Amino acid sequence: MKLLRSRRTASDRALQRRLVRQAASLLLAYPDEGHGARLDTVEQLLEHVTGPEKDVLRAAARALGEPNLLSVAQQYVETFDLRRRSTMYLTYWTAGDTRNRGAEMHAFASAYRAAGAEPPAHESPDHLPVVLEFAANVDAAAGEELLTRYRVALDVLHASLRDAGSPYAGVVAAVCTTLPPVTGQDEERARRLAQAGPPRESIGLQPFTLTVPPRADRTGPRQGAPQS
Template sequence: MLPGILSPARSSHRRLGRGNDRLVWHAAALLLAYPDGDQEKRLEIVADILGHLPPEAATLLGETHRFLEETEIYSAAAQYVETFDLRRRTTLYLTYWTAGDTRNRGREILAFADVYRSSGAEPPADELADHLAVVLDFAAIVDAVAGEALLRRYRAPLELLHSALAESRSAYAGVLAAVCSTLPTATAKDVARARHLAAEGPPAEAVGLGPFTLSVPPRREGMT
Protein backbone atom coordinates (compact mmCIF):
# COMPACT_ATOMS: atom_id res chain seq x y z
CA MET A 1 0.00 0.00 0.00
CA LEU A 2 2.81 2.43 -0.68
CA PRO A 3 2.45 5.32 -0.31
CA GLY A 4 1.43 4.27 3.13
CA ILE A 5 2.45 0.61 3.34
CA LEU A 6 1.04 0.44 6.83
CA SER A 7 -2.52 1.20 7.82
CA PRO A 8 -2.65 3.56 10.83
CA ALA A 9 -5.56 2.38 12.94
CA ARG A 10 -5.49 5.28 15.40
CA SER A 11 -4.07 8.57 14.17
CA SER A 12 -3.72 9.79 17.76
CA HIS A 13 -0.77 7.42 18.11
CA ARG A 14 1.30 9.17 15.44
CA ARG A 15 4.35 11.00 16.72
CA LEU A 16 6.52 13.49 14.90
CA GLY A 17 10.25 12.83 14.76
CA ARG A 18 13.02 14.92 13.28
CA GLY A 19 11.54 16.43 10.12
CA ASN A 20 14.36 15.78 7.68
CA ASP A 21 14.88 12.21 8.90
CA ARG A 22 11.21 11.42 8.45
CA LEU A 23 11.32 12.81 4.92
CA VAL A 24 14.38 10.69 4.12
CA TRP A 25 12.67 7.58 5.49
CA HIS A 26 9.50 8.31 3.51
CA ALA A 27 11.38 8.82 0.25
CA ALA A 28 13.53 5.75 0.88
CA ALA A 29 10.47 3.58 1.53
CA LEU A 30 8.92 4.69 -1.75
CA LEU A 31 12.12 4.12 -3.71
CA LEU A 32 12.60 0.63 -2.22
CA ALA A 33 9.12 -0.53 -3.25
CA TYR A 34 8.87 -3.06 -6.06
CA PRO A 35 8.40 -1.24 -9.39
CA ASP A 36 4.76 -1.74 -10.37
CA GLY A 37 1.75 0.17 -11.65
CA ASP A 38 1.99 2.68 -8.79
CA GLN A 39 5.60 3.56 -9.58
CA GLU A 40 4.82 6.85 -11.31
CA LYS A 41 2.80 8.09 -8.34
CA ARG A 42 5.55 7.11 -5.91
CA LEU A 43 8.21 8.90 -7.95
CA GLU A 44 6.11 12.07 -8.04
CA ILE A 45 5.93 12.05 -4.24
CA VAL A 46 9.67 11.45 -3.97
CA ALA A 47 10.37 14.33 -6.37
CA ASP A 48 8.40 16.64 -4.07
CA ILE A 49 10.23 15.34 -0.98
CA LEU A 50 13.64 15.89 -2.59
CA GLY A 51 12.88 19.60 -2.87
CA HIS A 52 12.57 19.83 0.93
CA LEU A 53 15.75 17.94 1.88
CA PRO A 54 19.31 19.16 2.54
CA PRO A 55 21.56 18.84 -0.55
CA GLU A 56 23.47 15.75 0.61
CA ALA A 57 20.37 13.66 1.30
CA ALA A 58 18.63 14.94 -1.83
CA THR A 59 21.64 13.96 -3.94
CA LEU A 60 21.82 10.44 -2.52
CA LEU A 61 18.11 9.74 -2.95
CA GLY A 62 18.05 11.59 -6.26
CA GLU A 63 20.42 9.07 -7.80
CA THR A 64 17.90 6.26 -7.32
CA HIS A 65 14.97 8.48 -8.24
CA ARG A 66 16.63 9.40 -11.53
CA PHE A 67 17.44 5.76 -12.29
CA LEU A 68 13.83 4.70 -11.76
CA GLU A 69 12.49 7.60 -13.80
CA GLU A 70 14.78 6.81 -16.72
CA THR A 71 14.40 3.02 -16.67
CA GLU A 72 11.52 1.24 -18.38
CA ILE A 73 9.22 -0.31 -15.75
CA TYR A 74 9.75 -3.95 -16.74
CA SER A 75 13.51 -3.51 -16.78
CA ALA A 76 13.39 -1.78 -13.40
CA ALA A 77 11.31 -4.63 -11.98
CA ALA A 78 13.75 -7.22 -13.32
CA GLN A 79 16.70 -5.37 -11.82
CA TYR A 80 14.87 -5.06 -8.49
CA VAL A 81 14.31 -8.82 -8.34
CA GLU A 82 17.91 -9.51 -9.36
CA THR A 83 19.21 -7.15 -6.70
CA PHE A 84 17.00 -7.83 -3.70
CA ASP A 85 15.32 -11.21 -4.21
CA LEU A 86 18.08 -13.36 -5.70
CA ARG A 87 21.05 -12.29 -3.59
CA ARG A 88 21.39 -13.00 0.11
CA ARG A 89 23.94 -10.20 0.49
CA THR A 90 21.38 -7.60 -0.58
CA THR A 91 18.11 -8.85 0.87
CA LEU A 92 15.78 -6.18 2.24
CA TYR A 93 14.41 -8.53 4.90
CA LEU A 94 16.23 -7.38 8.02
CA THR A 95 15.71 -10.47 10.15
CA TYR A 96 17.39 -12.67 7.56
CA TRP A 97 20.67 -10.95 8.43
CA THR A 98 20.39 -11.73 12.12
CA ALA A 99 18.34 -14.95 12.21
CA GLY A 100 18.96 -16.50 8.79
CA ASP A 101 17.32 -19.87 8.23
CA THR A 102 16.47 -20.56 11.87
CA ARG A 103 13.42 -20.79 14.09
CA ASN A 104 14.30 -17.43 15.60
CA ARG A 105 13.45 -15.63 12.39
CA GLY A 106 9.72 -16.15 12.79
CA ARG A 107 9.86 -14.71 16.30
CA GLU A 108 11.85 -11.69 15.11
CA ILE A 109 9.33 -10.98 12.34
CA LEU A 110 6.48 -11.18 14.83
CA ALA A 111 8.35 -8.69 17.04
CA PHE A 112 8.22 -6.15 14.18
CA ALA A 113 4.48 -6.70 13.80
CA ASP A 114 3.99 -6.23 17.54
CA VAL A 115 5.79 -2.87 17.41
CA TYR A 116 3.53 -1.71 14.58
CA ARG A 117 0.37 -2.74 16.38
CA SER A 118 1.47 -1.11 19.62
CA SER A 119 1.69 2.17 17.69
CA GLY A 120 -1.76 1.74 16.16
CA ALA A 121 -0.82 0.35 12.72
CA GLU A 122 -1.67 -2.98 11.17
CA PRO A 123 1.22 -4.75 9.40
CA PRO A 124 0.71 -5.10 5.63
CA ALA A 125 -1.04 -8.27 4.54
CA ASP A 126 1.05 -8.66 1.38
CA GLU A 127 4.56 -8.15 2.79
CA LEU A 128 6.57 -9.40 5.75
CA ALA A 129 6.86 -6.97 8.64
CA ASP A 130 10.67 -6.90 8.57
CA HIS A 131 10.96 -5.65 4.97
CA LEU A 132 13.03 -2.47 5.04
CA ALA A 133 10.50 -0.47 3.00
CA VAL A 134 7.81 -1.36 5.55
CA VAL A 135 10.02 -0.35 8.49
CA LEU A 136 10.90 2.96 6.83
CA ASP A 137 7.26 3.70 6.03
CA PHE A 138 6.34 3.01 9.64
CA ALA A 139 9.13 5.28 10.93
CA ALA A 140 8.19 8.08 8.54
CA ILE A 141 4.42 8.08 8.84
CA VAL A 142 3.31 6.27 11.97
CA ASP A 143 5.84 6.37 14.82
CA ALA A 144 9.26 7.98 14.34
CA VAL A 145 10.50 6.99 17.80
CA ALA A 146 9.67 3.30 17.55
CA GLY A 147 10.66 3.21 13.90
CA GLU A 148 14.09 4.69 14.53
CA ALA A 149 14.58 2.20 17.36
CA LEU A 150 14.02 -0.65 14.90
CA LEU A 151 16.44 0.87 12.40
CA ARG A 152 19.07 1.35 15.11
CA ARG A 153 18.61 -2.24 16.28
CA TYR A 154 19.42 -3.42 12.76
CA ARG A 155 22.16 -0.87 12.10
CA ALA A 156 24.80 -3.52 11.35
CA PRO A 157 22.69 -5.21 8.62
CA LEU A 158 21.89 -1.79 7.13
CA GLU A 159 25.60 -0.97 6.89
CA LEU A 160 26.33 -4.34 5.28
CA LEU A 161 23.48 -3.89 2.82
CA HIS A 162 24.79 -0.46 1.89
CA SER A 163 28.31 -1.82 1.43
CA ALA A 164 27.11 -4.65 -0.79
CA LEU A 165 25.03 -2.32 -2.95
CA ALA A 166 27.87 0.16 -3.26
CA GLU A 167 30.31 -2.61 -4.14
CA SER A 168 28.06 -3.78 -6.96
CA ARG A 169 27.46 -0.17 -8.05
CA SER A 170 23.73 -0.61 -7.61
CA ALA A 171 21.44 2.31 -8.33
CA TYR A 172 19.93 1.67 -4.88
CA ALA A 173 23.15 2.30 -2.94
CA GLY A 174 22.30 5.97 -2.44
CA VAL A 175 19.05 5.08 -0.69
CA LEU A 176 20.85 3.03 1.94
CA ALA A 177 23.50 5.70 2.33
CA ALA A 178 20.77 8.26 3.00
CA VAL A 179 19.02 6.01 5.53
CA CYS A 180 22.27 5.27 7.38
CA SER A 181 23.02 9.01 7.52
CA THR A 182 19.89 9.55 9.64
CA LEU A 183 21.11 7.18 12.34
CA PRO A 184 23.66 7.81 15.09
CA THR A 185 27.27 7.02 14.25
CA ALA A 186 27.93 3.30 14.44
CA THR A 187 29.35 2.20 17.79
CA ALA A 188 32.28 -0.15 18.24
CA LYS A 189 29.71 -2.86 18.99
CA ASP A 190 27.88 -2.12 15.72
CA VAL A 191 31.15 -2.35 13.78
CA ALA A 192 32.13 -5.62 15.47
CA ARG A 193 28.71 -7.08 14.79
CA ALA A 194 28.83 -6.05 11.14
CA ARG A 195 32.27 -7.60 10.74
CA HIS A 196 31.02 -10.82 12.31
CA LEU A 197 27.99 -10.96 10.03
CA ALA A 198 30.17 -10.24 7.01
CA ALA A 199 32.60 -12.99 7.94
CA GLU A 200 30.16 -15.65 9.12
CA GLY A 201 26.98 -14.85 7.22
CA PRO A 202 23.49 -15.32 8.68
CA PRO A 203 22.78 -18.25 11.01
CA ALA A 204 21.54 -21.49 9.44
CA GLU A 205 19.59 -24.46 10.73
CA ALA A 206 19.23 -27.68 8.79
CA VAL A 207 16.04 -29.07 10.34
CA GLY A 208 12.88 -27.92 12.05
CA LEU A 209 12.48 -24.72 10.07
CA GLY A 210 9.33 -22.68 10.57
CA PRO A 211 7.17 -21.34 7.72
CA PHE A 212 8.93 -17.97 7.52
CA THR A 213 12.28 -19.54 6.73
CA LEU A 214 11.23 -20.75 3.29
CA SER A 215 10.10 -17.45 1.87
CA VAL A 216 12.98 -15.01 2.08
CA PRO A 217 15.07 -14.77 0.10
CA PRO A 218 13.80 -17.17 -2.60
CA ARG A 219 15.96 -20.24 -3.09
CA ARG A 220 16.85 -20.16 -6.75
CA GLU A 221 19.78 -21.28 -8.84
CA GLY A 222 22.56 -18.75 -9.09
CA MET A 223 21.85 -17.07 -5.75
CA THR A 224 24.96 -15.40 -4.34
Protein backbone atom coordinates in the same frame (compact mmCIF):
# COMPACT_ATOMS: atom_id res chain seq x y z
CA MET B 1 14.33 32.33 23.08
CA LYS B 2 17.37 30.04 23.02
CA LEU B 3 15.27 27.13 24.28
CA LEU B 4 12.63 27.83 21.62
CA ARG B 5 15.32 27.85 18.93
CA SER B 6 16.71 24.55 20.20
CA ARG B 7 13.28 22.91 20.11
CA ARG B 8 12.67 24.25 16.64
CA THR B 9 15.98 22.85 15.45
CA ALA B 10 15.20 19.45 16.96
CA SER B 11 11.80 19.55 15.27
CA ASP B 12 13.41 20.39 11.94
CA ARG B 13 15.83 17.49 12.28
CA ALA B 14 12.98 15.13 13.08
CA LEU B 15 11.10 16.32 9.99
CA GLN B 16 14.17 15.80 7.82
CA ARG B 17 14.54 12.23 9.09
CA ARG B 18 10.90 11.53 8.30
CA LEU B 19 11.21 12.94 4.79
CA VAL B 20 14.35 10.93 4.03
CA ARG B 21 12.83 7.72 5.36
CA GLN B 22 9.60 8.22 3.42
CA ALA B 23 11.49 8.91 0.19
CA ALA B 24 13.72 5.88 0.78
CA SER B 25 10.69 3.67 1.42
CA LEU B 26 9.19 4.65 -1.93
CA LEU B 27 12.47 4.15 -3.80
CA LEU B 28 13.02 0.71 -2.26
CA ALA B 29 9.53 -0.55 -3.14
CA TYR B 30 9.12 -3.14 -5.88
CA PRO B 31 8.75 -1.26 -9.20
CA ASP B 32 5.23 -2.23 -10.21
CA GLU B 33 2.74 -0.13 -12.17
CA GLY B 34 2.84 2.51 -9.41
CA HIS B 35 6.59 3.05 -9.82
CA GLY B 36 6.31 6.26 -11.81
CA ALA B 37 3.87 7.83 -9.36
CA ARG B 38 6.18 6.94 -6.47
CA LEU B 39 9.12 8.59 -8.20
CA ASP B 40 7.02 11.73 -8.65
CA THR B 41 6.20 11.69 -4.94
CA VAL B 42 9.89 11.30 -4.11
CA GLU B 43 10.68 14.41 -6.14
CA GLN B 44 8.03 16.34 -4.23
CA LEU B 45 9.41 15.16 -0.89
CA LEU B 46 12.95 16.09 -1.85
CA GLU B 47 11.89 19.68 -2.39
CA HIS B 48 11.70 19.88 1.40
CA VAL B 49 14.93 18.00 2.18
CA THR B 50 17.82 20.32 2.96
CA GLY B 51 20.74 18.00 3.78
CA PRO B 52 23.19 16.13 1.53
CA GLU B 53 20.74 13.24 1.42
CA LYS B 54 18.72 15.28 -1.06
CA ASP B 55 21.27 14.89 -3.85
CA VAL B 56 21.88 11.22 -3.05
CA LEU B 57 18.20 10.32 -3.15
CA ARG B 58 17.55 12.43 -6.24
CA ALA B 59 20.39 10.66 -8.08
CA ALA B 60 18.89 7.30 -7.14
CA ALA B 61 15.43 8.39 -8.27
CA ARG B 62 16.79 9.46 -11.65
CA ALA B 63 18.72 6.20 -12.05
CA LEU B 64 15.53 4.28 -11.34
CA GLY B 65 13.52 6.40 -13.77
CA GLU B 66 14.33 4.03 -16.62
CA PRO B 67 11.34 4.11 -19.00
CA ASN B 68 11.47 0.34 -19.45
CA LEU B 69 9.63 -0.77 -16.30
CA LEU B 70 10.34 -4.45 -16.99
CA SER B 71 14.06 -3.73 -16.96
CA VAL B 72 13.81 -1.91 -13.64
CA ALA B 73 11.76 -4.76 -12.16
CA GLN B 74 14.26 -7.36 -13.33
CA GLN B 75 17.09 -5.34 -11.81
CA TYR B 76 15.19 -5.17 -8.53
CA VAL B 77 14.62 -8.93 -8.41
CA GLU B 78 18.25 -9.66 -9.29
CA THR B 79 19.43 -7.24 -6.62
CA PHE B 80 17.21 -8.10 -3.68
CA ASP B 81 15.59 -11.49 -4.33
CA LEU B 82 18.44 -13.50 -5.81
CA ARG B 83 21.29 -12.49 -3.53
CA ARG B 84 21.38 -13.36 0.17
CA ARG B 85 23.88 -10.58 0.84
CA SER B 86 21.49 -7.85 -0.26
CA THR B 87 18.21 -8.93 1.26
CA MET B 88 15.96 -6.22 2.70
CA TYR B 89 14.31 -8.64 5.15
CA LEU B 90 16.08 -7.38 8.26
CA THR B 91 15.52 -10.40 10.47
CA TYR B 92 17.07 -12.63 7.82
CA TRP B 93 20.42 -10.98 8.55
CA THR B 94 20.32 -11.99 12.21
CA ALA B 95 18.31 -15.21 12.20
CA GLY B 96 18.24 -16.65 8.68
CA ASP B 97 15.51 -19.27 8.29
CA THR B 98 15.61 -20.42 11.91
CA ARG B 99 13.01 -20.41 14.64
CA ASN B 100 14.67 -17.34 16.11
CA ARG B 101 13.45 -15.39 13.11
CA GLY B 102 9.86 -15.92 14.19
CA ALA B 103 10.40 -14.11 17.46
CA GLU B 104 12.24 -11.26 15.75
CA MET B 105 9.48 -10.80 13.16
CA HIS B 106 6.91 -10.87 15.95
CA ALA B 107 8.73 -7.93 17.55
CA PHE B 108 8.14 -5.87 14.40
CA ALA B 109 4.45 -6.81 14.25
CA SER B 110 4.05 -6.03 17.96
CA ALA B 111 5.64 -2.59 17.51
CA TYR B 112 3.20 -1.79 14.70
CA ARG B 113 0.18 -2.87 16.74
CA ALA B 114 1.38 -0.96 19.81
CA ALA B 115 1.40 2.17 17.64
CA GLY B 116 -2.14 1.48 16.44
CA ALA B 117 -1.22 0.08 13.01
CA GLU B 118 -1.82 -3.41 11.72
CA PRO B 119 1.16 -5.22 10.16
CA PRO B 120 0.97 -5.27 6.34
CA ALA B 121 -1.14 -8.06 4.89
CA HIS B 122 0.94 -8.58 1.77
CA GLU B 123 4.50 -8.08 2.98
CA SER B 124 6.71 -9.23 5.87
CA PRO B 125 6.78 -6.75 8.78
CA ASP B 126 10.60 -6.70 8.74
CA HIS B 127 10.87 -5.65 5.07
CA LEU B 128 12.93 -2.46 5.02
CA PRO B 129 10.49 -0.33 2.96
CA VAL B 130 7.71 -1.29 5.40
CA VAL B 131 9.81 -0.34 8.44
CA LEU B 132 10.75 2.97 6.83
CA GLU B 133 7.12 3.75 6.05
CA PHE B 134 6.23 3.02 9.66
CA ALA B 135 9.04 5.25 10.97
CA ALA B 136 8.09 8.07 8.61
CA ASN B 137 4.33 8.09 9.05
CA VAL B 138 3.21 6.17 12.12
CA ASP B 139 5.65 6.20 15.06
CA ALA B 140 9.00 7.88 14.54
CA ALA B 141 10.48 6.76 17.87
CA ALA B 142 9.43 3.12 17.59
CA GLY B 143 10.48 3.03 13.94
CA GLU B 144 13.89 4.45 14.73
CA GLU B 145 14.34 1.91 17.50
CA LEU B 146 13.68 -0.93 15.05
CA LEU B 147 16.02 0.53 12.44
CA THR B 148 18.75 1.15 15.00
CA ARG B 149 18.45 -2.41 16.28
CA TYR B 150 19.35 -3.60 12.77
CA ARG B 151 21.87 -0.86 12.02
CA VAL B 152 24.68 -3.38 11.45
CA ALA B 153 22.54 -5.21 8.89
CA LEU B 154 21.82 -1.91 7.14
CA ASP B 155 25.52 -1.08 6.96
CA VAL B 156 26.33 -4.49 5.45
CA LEU B 157 23.41 -4.17 3.02
CA HIS B 158 24.72 -0.78 1.94
CA ALA B 159 28.23 -2.14 1.41
CA SER B 160 26.88 -5.03 -0.66
CA LEU B 161 24.83 -2.72 -2.86
CA ARG B 162 27.74 -0.28 -3.21
CA ASP B 163 30.13 -3.06 -4.25
CA ALA B 164 27.58 -4.22 -6.83
CA GLY B 165 27.29 -0.69 -8.25
CA SER B 166 23.57 -0.62 -7.51
CA PRO B 167 21.64 2.69 -7.55
CA TYR B 168 19.91 1.43 -4.41
CA ALA B 169 23.17 1.81 -2.45
CA GLY B 170 22.68 5.56 -2.10
CA VAL B 171 19.15 5.04 -0.80
CA VAL B 172 20.31 2.78 2.03
CA ALA B 173 23.21 5.15 2.74
CA ALA B 174 20.71 8.00 3.15
CA VAL B 175 18.70 5.89 5.60
CA CYS B 176 21.84 5.24 7.65
CA THR B 177 22.44 8.99 8.02
CA THR B 178 19.11 9.26 9.88
CA LEU B 179 20.33 6.87 12.60
CA PRO B 180 22.76 7.29 15.50
CA PRO B 181 26.48 6.96 14.57
CA VAL B 182 27.93 3.46 14.57
CA THR B 183 30.30 2.36 17.31
CA GLY B 184 33.55 0.48 16.94
CA GLN B 185 31.71 -2.64 18.10
CA ASP B 186 29.09 -2.10 15.38
CA GLU B 187 31.83 -1.84 12.76
CA GLU B 188 33.38 -5.10 13.92
CA ARG B 189 29.99 -6.85 13.85
CA ALA B 190 29.39 -5.48 10.35
CA ARG B 191 32.76 -6.82 9.22
CA ARG B 192 32.00 -10.30 10.56
CA LEU B 193 28.48 -10.29 9.10
CA ALA B 194 29.79 -9.16 5.71
CA GLN B 195 32.19 -12.08 5.68
CA ALA B 196 29.73 -14.73 6.84
CA GLY B 197 26.46 -13.43 5.39
CA PRO B 198 23.05 -14.20 6.97
CA PRO B 199 22.77 -17.45 8.94
CA ARG B 200 22.19 -20.52 6.83
CA GLU B 201 18.88 -22.33 6.86
CA SER B 202 18.64 -24.74 9.78
CA ILE B 203 18.06 -28.35 8.77
CA GLY B 204 14.77 -29.81 9.94
CA LEU B 205 13.09 -26.51 10.82
CA GLN B 206 9.91 -25.37 9.14
CA PRO B 207 9.91 -21.84 7.67
CA PHE B 208 8.26 -19.21 9.84
CA THR B 209 4.58 -19.06 8.92
CA LEU B 210 4.47 -15.28 8.40
CA THR B 211 6.97 -15.46 5.54
CA VAL B 212 5.13 -13.87 2.63
CA PRO B 213 4.57 -15.91 -0.55
CA PRO B 214 5.60 -14.36 -3.87
CA ARG B 215 3.27 -11.76 -5.30
CA ALA B 216 1.53 -12.69 -8.51
CA ASP B 217 3.35 -9.94 -10.43
CA ARG B 218 6.83 -10.90 -9.24
CA THR B 219 9.27 -13.50 -10.37
CA GLY B 220 12.13 -15.03 -8.45
CA PRO B 221 12.37 -16.98 -5.19
CA ARG B 222 9.93 -17.07 -2.31
CA GLN B 223 9.68 -13.77 -0.48
CA GLY B 224 11.76 -13.68 2.66
CA ALA B 225 14.15 -16.42 1.58
CA PRO B 226 16.91 -14.96 -0.62
CA GLN B 227 19.09 -17.45 -2.42
CA SER B 228 22.84 -17.87 -2.08
